[in-house]
Amino acid sequence: MEKIKQLQNDITEFIGKCDFGGNPAELYEPISYTILQKGKRLRPMLCLLANDMFDGDETDALWPALALETFHNFTLIHDDIMDQAPLRRGMETVYQKWNSNIAILSGDAMLAMAFEFAMKTKNGIATAQLLGKVAREVCEGQQFDLNYETRDEITIAEYLEMIRLKTAVLLATSLQMGATIAGADEKNIQALYDFGINIGMSFQLQDDILDLYSDVEVFGKRHGGDIADNKKTYLYLKALELADEKDRKRLQRYFSMRVDHDEEEKIAEVKKIYDRLHVKEEVERVMLEYDRKAFALLDSIAVPEEKKKHLRTYAEMLSGRKK
Secondary structure: OHHHHHHHHHHHHHHHHOOOOOOOHHHHHHHHHHHOOOOOOHHHHHHHHHHHHOOOOHHHHHHHHHHHHHHHHHHHHHHHHHHOOOEEOOEEOHHHHOOHHHHHHHHHHHHHHHHHHHOOOOOHHHHHHHHHHHHHHHHHHHHHHHHHHOOOOOOHHHHHHHHHHHHHHHHHHHHHHHHHHHOOOHHHHHHHHHHHHHHHHHHHHHHHHHHHOOOHHHHOOOOOHHHHOOOOOHHHHHHHHHOOHHHHHHHHHHOOOOOOOOHHHHHHHHHHHHHHHOHHHHHHHHHHHHHHHHHHHHHHOOOOHHHHHHHHHHHHHHHOOOO
């Protein structure tokens, strides 16, 4: 735990020393507002932990770690516009605090900054190429997510591929970057990337659960937002699979309602169906399978167990998170 705390402090201190200001203020103030918030710093932490696992120089990994955090926050700013989300991390979203036009431009500037940061390392070209690839994949995942909001029929397999692109690939690339900067061999890098994919899938499924089954003050987002916005998460798709004809029709009716419908009643009624079908437990079962695959991949990486322990501990912490 001491190593994890040290790396968390290092990345927080490094980000705090960076100057995100500039002129015009309307462009740069939202950037500082977003990136200096107390987020999980998950992606930079994975980068630093992977780099440490292969005895890399932390100084070389800090800039790519910052690139990953900046890129991730860019995606959040734009996601919040598309979702019309009022809260992020318990605070007003950028589009809500300023407006959509400013949020778009500030997000665009953050994307540019992410590539600038990625180049500030000895493996700058390779790091920027990895960032470019994952940026395109995340956009693919987001477009699938948008497509699925208006599609009546979505398979669980399609949903899992969407969250792989939207969430898991960035966690996997964060580990890949850290290991690449440290000079790890391709076999170990691939195993670590695949570990990240599985951790990322479990992480997003946990996010689906927390959206409905968490304390909004802890989670930092509105309660039941996925249901209110007609987002067809794993919970919804699994409920359709398990439901009888009556509940299936009720679910489909609720998820075809206008987004501005009385959302509290809608959320409460859908949750009753989920609880009756034990959908939360079904999703947790799938999460455990992804976790099992992930840790088997971590076991396969050819470095001493002592070198893996910090990443293992951190991944175990993620699987038990409440926010």
